[in-house]
Amino acid sequence: MATVHISQGSGFDLSVDLLVVGVYQGEVPEELDRRFKGAIREAVQRDEASFKWLNSWSSYSFGAVQARRVAVLGLGEKGSLGVREWKQVGGHIGQLANEAKAKSLAVMMPETSLAPEETAEFLTEGLLVGSWHFAGYKADPPQQSWQEATLAGWLASAEAGVRRGEIIARAQNFTRDLGFRPSNKLYPELLAQEAVKAGQSHGFSVEVFDENKLAELGMEALLGVGAGSAHPPRLVVMRYQGGGSRTLALVGKGITFDTGGISLKPPLGMEEMKYDMLGAGAVLGAMMAIADLKLPINVVGLMAVAQNMPSGTAYKPGDVVKAFNGKTIEVTNTDAEGRVALSDAVSYAAHLGVDWIVETSTLTGAVVVVLGHEATGLVATDDPLASLVLQASEASGERVWRLPIYPEYKKLYHSDVADMKNSPGRDAGTITAGMIISEFAGNVPYAHLDIAGTAWTPKGPLNNVKNGPTGVMVPTFVKLADMLSR
Numbered sequence: 001m002a003t004v005h006i007s008q009g010s011g012f013d014l015s016v017d018l019l020v021v022g023v024y025q026g027e028v029p030e031e032l033d034r035r036f037k038g039a040i041r042e043a044v045q046r047d048e049a050s051f052k053w054l055n056s057w058s059s060y061s062f063g064a065v066q067a068r069r070v071a072v073l074g075l076g077e078k079g080s081l082g083v084r085e086w087k088q089v090g091g092h093i094g095q096l097a098n099e100a101k102a103k104s105l106a107v108m109m110p111e112t113s114l115a116p117e118e119t120a121e122f123l124t125e126g127l128l129v130g131s132w133h134f135a136g137y138k139a140d141p142p143q144q145s146w147q148e149a150t151l152a153g154w155l156a157s158a159e160a161g162v163r164r165g166e167i168i169a170r171a172q173n174f175t176r177d178l179g180f181r182p183s184n185k186l187y188p189e190l191l192a193q194e195a196v197k198a199g200q201s202h203g204f205s206v207e208v209f210d211e212n213k214l215a216e217l218g219m220e221a222l223l224g225v226g227a228g229s230a231h232p233p234r235l236v237v238m239r240y241q242g243g244g245s246r247t248l249a250l251v252g253k254g255i256t257f258d259t260g261g262i263s264l265k266p267p268l269g270m271e272e273m274k275y276d277m278l279g280a281g282a283v284l285g286a287m288m289a290i291a292d293l294k295l296p297i298n299v300v301g302l303m304a305v306a307q308n309m310p311s312g313t314a315y316k317p318g319d320v321v322k323a324f325n326g327k328t329i330e331v332t333n334t335d336a337e338g339r340v341a342l343s344d345a346v347s348y349a350a351h352l353g354v355d356w357i358v359e360t361s362t363l364t365g366a367v368v369v370v371l372g373h374e375a376t377g378l379v380a381t382d383d384p385l386a387s388l389v390l391q392a393s394e395a396s397g398e399r400v401w402r403l404p405i406y407p408e409y410k411k412l413y414h415s416d417v418a419d420m421k422n423s424p425g426r427d428a429g430t431i432t433a434g435m436i437i438s439e440f441a442g443n444v445p446y447a448h449l450d451i452a453g454t455a456w457t458p459k460g461p462l463n464n465v466k467n468g469p470t471g472v473m474v475p476t477f478v479k480l481a482d483m484l485s486r
Contacts, residue, residue: 002127002128002131002146002147002148002149003147003148003149003166004124004127004128004148004149004150004151004162004165004166005148005149005150005151005162006120006150006151006154006156006158006159006162007106007150007151007152007153007154008153008154008155008156009152009153010108010152010153011065011067011106011107011108011150011152011153012031012032012035012065012066012067013065013066014066014067014106014150014152015066015067016066016067016068016102016104016105016106016150017067017068017069017097017100017101017102017103017104017105017146018067018068018069018070018071018096018097018100018102018104018105018106018146019061019065019067019069019070019071019105019106019107019108020070020071020072020073020093020096020097020105020106020107020108021070021071021072021073021108022072022073022075022089022107022108022109022110023051023072023073023074023075023110024051024074024075024076024077024078024110025051025052025053025074025075025076025077025078026051027051027078028040028041028044028051029072032064032065032070032072035064035065036059036064039059040057040072043057049072050074051072051073051074051075052074052076053074053075053076054073054074054076054088054089054092055073055074056071056072056073056074056096057071057072058070058071058072058096058100067106068102069100069102071096071100073089073092073093073096075089075109075110079113081112081113081114082114082397083114083118083122083394083395083396083397084397084398084399086112086114086119086122086123086126086397087122087123087125087126087129087130087397088126088130089123089126090122090123090124090125090126090127090128090129090130091126091127091129091130091131092126092130093105093107093123093126093127093130094126094127094128094130094131094132094146095130095131097131097145097146097149098131098145098146100145101145102145102146103145103146103147103148104146104147104148104149104150105146105148105149105150106149106150106151106152107123107127107149107150107151107152108152108153109123109151109153116154116155116157116158116161117157117158117160117161118161119158119161120151120154120158120159120161120162120165121161121162121164121165121168122161122165122397123151123165124151124161124162124165124166124169125165125166125168125169125172125475127149127169128165128166128169128170128173129169129172129173129471131145131146132169132173132176134176134177134180134468136180137185164293167289167292167293168289168474168475168478170288170289171285171286171288171289171292171471171474171478172285172471172474172475173471174198174284174285174288174471175278175281175282175284175285175469175471175474176281176468176469176470176471178191178194178277178278178281178284178469179274179275179277179278179281179455179456179468179469179471180468180469181274182274183256183257183274183307186256186274186277187229187231187256187257187307188226188229188231188232188233188234188254188256188305188306188307189231189232189234191234191236191254191256191277191280191303191305192208192234192236192303192305194284195208195236195238195284195303196208198284198287198288199238199287201288202287202288202291202292203240203291203292204238204239204240204241204287204291204301205238205239206236206237206238206239207236207237207238207239208234208235208236208237209234209235209236209237210232210234211223211226211232211233211234213235214233214235214344217324217344217348218322218324218326219235219323219324219344219348220321220322220323221321221322221323221324221329221340221341221343221344222235222304222306222340222341222343222344222345223321224315224319224321224331224340225255225261225306225308225315225337225340225341226306226307226308226341227313227314227315228261228262228307228308228309228310228311228313228314228315229306229307229308229309229311230309231256231307233304233305233306233307233341234303234305234306235302235303235304235305235344235345235348236254236280236301236302236303236305237300237301237302237348238283238284238287238300238301238302238303239298239299239300239301240287240290240291240298240299240300240301241298242290242294242295242296242297242298242299242485243296243297243298244296244297244298244485246297246298246355246484247297247298247299247300247352247353247354247355247356248297248298248299248300248354248355248356248358248480248481248484249299249300249301249302249349249352249354249356249357249358249444250283250286250287250299250300250301250302250358250359250360250477251283251301251302251303251304251342251345251346251349251357251358251359251360252279252280252281252282252283252284252301252302252303252304252359252360252361253276253277253279253280253304253338253341253342253359253360253361253362253363254277254279254280254281254303254304254305254306254341255273255276255277255305255306255307255308255337255338255341255362256274256276256277256305256306256307257273257274257276257307257308257309258273258276258307258308258335258337259273259308259309259310260308260310260334260335261308261309261310261314261315261334261335261337262310262314262315262316262317262334263317263333263334263335264310264335265335272456275362275455275456275469276308276338276362277305278362278451278455278456278469278472279338279359279360279361279362279363279451279455279473280303280304280305281469281471282360282451282455282471282472282473282474282477283301283302283303283360283477284301284303285471285474286301286473286474286477286478286481287299287301289474289478290477290478290481293478293482295478295481295482295485296485297481297482297484297485299481300349300352300354302345302346302348302349303345304341304342304344304345306337306341308334308335308337314334315331315334316331316334317331317332317333317334318330318331318332319331320417320418321340323343323344323347323440324343324344324347324348324351324440325343325347325350325351325440325442327343327347327419327420327439327440328418328419328420329343329415329418329419329420329421329422330415330417330418330420330421330422331421331422331423332421332422332423333422333423335423336422336423336433337422338361338362338363338433339363339422339433339436339437340422342359342361342437342440343436343437343439343440344440345359346359346437346440346441346446347440347441347442349441349444350440350441350442350443350444354444355444355445356382356385356444356445356446356447356484357441357444357445357446357447358385358389358446358447358449358477358480359437359446359447359448359449360376360448360449360450360451360473360477361448361449361450361451361452362450362451362452362455363430363433363434363448363450363451363452364429364430364433364450364452365429365452366426366429366430366433367430367450367452367453368452368453370403370430371401371453372453373453373454373457373458374399374453374454375399375400375401375453375454376393376398376399376400376401376449376450376451376453376454376472376473377400377401377403377430377434377449377450377453378390378400378401378402378403378447378448378449378450379402379403379405379430379431379433379434379435379438379447379448379450380402380405380434380445380446380447380448381405381438381441381445381446381447382445382446382447384445385445385446385447386402386447388480388483388484389447389449389476389480390402391483392476392477392479392480392483393476393479395479396475396476396478396479397475398454398472398473398475398476399454400449400476403430403431403434404431405431405434405435409428409431409432409435410435412424412425412427412428412432413432413435413436419439420436420439422436424436430450433448433450434448434450449473449476451472451473454470454472455469455470455472456468456469456470457470
């Protein structure tokens with residue numbers, strides 16, 4: 001497992017495979033250039049090197065420093081780096097280390113506009129997230145190149161930031177690992193087992209409701225979504241007791257594979273539907289990090305877990321199912337299964353007497369049309385909670401954009417035979433999906449985060465790794481829990 005350390009000494013004196021020195025655009029690392037006898041400045045003058053954003057110059061050290069190789073990394077304009085950018089810098093450094101097949105590296109950075117502890121946290125998170133890769137199922141799996149990184153020339157106080165960055169990054173990578181697993185390796189029972197193991201390792205309790213318990217509780221909605229699969233659904237309830245009288249509920253959609261059911265999806269790209277459990281994965285990853293950080297708040301994490309499969313026992317268009325809180329749903333499209341499954345989880349969260357419910361799911365293709373892969377869509381019934389979610393996402397470097405709720409939208413999911421229908425059509429599709437789920441939150445402040453465009457992306461979580469799960473919302477959830485604990 002890769003680790004990150006702090007050193008108050010100079011990186012020039014560390015015997016590592018790779019030394020990375022950050023420099024702002026228009027500047028040259030003077031001490032390093034002197035050691036290289038002016039070679040760096042000459043490379044800039046000859047246009048052989050440019051220290052614009054994430055551009056780099058590298059060379060063997062030839063004894064100028066203790067490191068075997070040196071890379072000078074452009075940080076763009078001074079003062080332009082925020083949370084997201086420092087994570088990208090860390091991710092890019094991790095990639096440089098992997099490309100150089102470096103086992104050890106040192107990182108030297110100039111003064112930043114953030115506190116040293118914060119910069120260290122985001123650099124560490126970027127290093128560990130940006131260079132991580134899924135081990136896969138090959139007979140000879142690839143190995144991560146670098147194993148140890150040292151942030152050199154930093155104050156000892158930055159150590160706390162490194163530790164926090166490590167915790168969040170490892171939780172995020174755990175979520176990504178779950179997302180990469182194919183559905184024959186991660187069906188509902190196995191995802192529930194992962195939660196049980198995580199609870200034992202990180203210090204929170206886990207209760208798993210099987211199909212018999214779901215039937216006993218009247219959770220027809222989640223049972224309906226999973227009715228077509230050989231692997232029955234599960235509701236996973238995780239509890240972290242950090243203290244105080246307030247409780248945050250985090251709820252995630254855990255469809256371990258989504259064929260669309262009877263309303264079958266087109267075959268092209270259907271293999272990506274193993275990612276439809278990444279909302280639940282984000283909740284599980286966040287619970288791990290929150291427990292490891294020992295945040296002083298009570299958190300309940302709920303995962304609505306099922307496979308949406310077509311079969312003779314599958315739920316069908318026209319069926320009516322009743323959720324835990326007694327409200328009924330007319331199923332007009334079995335491929336709009338997320339909001340159906342989540343109705344039981346959200347109403348159960350409200351039943352537990354929590355103070356806030358924040359739910360995340362890969363819910364609608366419509367959110368990709370609106371926001372692409374750059375931002376998560378937010379639909380919220382409570383302005384103060386929405387504001388906190390936006391602040392938490394900003395502080396975590398994750399982009400979230402709030403969409404409006406207008407009374408006219410509620411008419412779109414009116415049903416003549418039930419309390420609502422699950423698929424009202426294309427108009428305001430992301431908004432109505434969030435509003436439908438909000439119907440099951442009762443009077444509890446509720447926020448929905450649609451991560452269909454951000455849970456897996458063409459370029460990865462830091463725009464520098466290959467396509468795959470990003471672990472999005474883990475950092476935001478951790479930050480939100482931290483903010484609500486104060």
